[in-house]
Amino acid sequence: MQRLGVVLGHLKGRPDTDSGPALQAARCLSGAPRASAADVVVVHGRRTAIGRGGRGGFKDTTPDELLSAVLTAVLQDVNLSPAELGDICVGNVLQPGAGALMARIAQFLSDIPETVPLSTVNRQCSSGLQAVANIAGGIRNGSYDIGMACGVESMSLADRGNPGNITSRLVEQKKARDCLIPMGITSENVAERFGISREKQDAFALASQQKAARAQSKGCFQAEIVPVTTTIRNDKGTERSVTVAQDEGIRANTTMEGLAKLKPAFKEGGSTTAGNSSQKAGLTVGDVDIFEINEAFASQAVYCVEKLRIPPERVNPLGGAVALGHPLGCTGTRQVVTLLNELKRRGKRAYGVVSMCIGTGMGAAAVFEYPGK
Numbered sequence: 001m002q003r004l005g006v007v008l009g010h011l012k013g014r015p016d017t018d019s020g021p022a023l024q025a026a027r028c029l030s031g032a033p034r035a036s037a038a039d040v041v042v043v044h045g046r047r048t049a050i051g052r053g054g055r056g057g058f059k060d061t062t063p064d065e066l067l068s069a070v071l072t073a074v075l076q077d078v079n080l081s082p083a084e085l086g087d088i089c090v091g092n093v094l095q096p097g098a099g100a101l102m103a104r105i106a107q108f109l110s111d112i113p114e115t116v117p118l119s120t121v122n123r124q125c126s127s128g129l130q131a132v133a134n135i136a137g138g139i140r141n142g143s144y145d146i147g148m149a150c151g152v153e154s155m156s157l158a159d160r161g162n163p164g165n166i167t168s169r170l171v172e173q174k175k176a177r178d179c180l181i182p183m184g185i186t187s188e189n190v191a192e193r194f195g196i197s198r199e200k201q202d203a204f205a206l207a208s209q210q211k212a213a214r215a216q217s218k219g220c221f222q223a224e225i226v227p228v229t230t231t232i233r234n235d236k237g238t239e240r241s242v243t244v245a246q247d248e249g250i251r252a253n254t255t256m257e258g259l260a261k262l263k264p265a266f267k268e269g270g271s272t273t274a275g276n277s278s279q280k281a282g283l284t285v286g287d288v289d290i291f292e293i294n295e296a297f298a299s300q301a302v303y304c305v306e307k308l309r310i311p312p313e314r315v316n317p318l319g320g321a322v323a324l325g326h327p328l329g330c331t332g333t334r335q336v337v338t339l340l341n342e343l344k345r346r347g348k349r350a351y352g353v354v355s356m357c358i359g360t361g362m363g364a365a366a367v368f369e370y371p372g373k
Helices: 002-010 029-034 063-077 096-109 124-140 168-172 174-178 183-194 198-217 256-260 298-308 331-346
Strands: 087-091 118-121 147-151 228-233 239-244 290-293 350-358 362-370
Touching: 063 096, 063 147, 063 228, 087 096, 087 124, 096 118, 118 124, 124 147, 124 331, 124 350, 124 362, 147 331, 168 174, 183 298, 198 256, 198 298, 290 298, 290 331, 331 350, 331 362
Parallel strands: 087 118, 087 147, 290 350
Antiparallel strands: 228 239, 350 362
């Protein structure tokens, strides 16, 4: 494939050291009969660990520092000159202006020159996945050969309670008013409308925690996580240095009994709690090896699994947002990185799907193919 040849011409690969194997690439077998310069290849992906909002190791770390750590690590991993980048797109939800200023600062902190353009995108929970789609689109239409898609969020430092400046005319249109419905209430509506019981949600949440704990103990996330050394402050203002190298939200000791004791988080008598919330491609459900469904809430994830009759063992095999967390602008890219690393670990040709629900009544999904070793 012409584009793959161009990309590999830029990427020298890292030498064989203890840091990891040399960079390799393989042709996409399913696309072989239609191979063209429009093919888009995902070469590499990393992420930080996900901290606990307001209490974890990143509670005082600004999102530009988090983003810069990953930008720097990815460029070093593939031994790529920053000047070779044709574009950068960053998904972000909670920073002013979708984080445009913050992301550009992160670019310069990573020694990426100003000649490389950067944009940000806010499609709420799918912002990170939208960044991937935007960069893939730019490559596919020939605007550039190499780009970086990113997502970043600090749930600890951002103001989540301010919807911004909105017209009073929204009261005249029901769908406009509905845009302000809290997502937690939407989760309750899904549970009630489609009969997703509290017990089903808790069972799904328990499975997510167990899968994530098992994956963490086996080191399945090590290849994707960039350790970040940062500063944390206590209530008295005393600072200390910490290195965050693993996800903090995983609770290996989660039980059904413990989940059953949690109070509903969004409305009296509801079923959504702090423990359980967080055909175009020509494929059928049976063709897909892994479904990375964002677990914004267990109710919506359970509904998707039941409605599409997805075998549970194919859903979020390393756990999902219930266990790992859901930093809004980051989640889409986190899912892509986790999916592709898991497909690579398995080593055979396979398909994966990344999907999520989106605030204000939307959804998104993308199909990825791993060509095998």
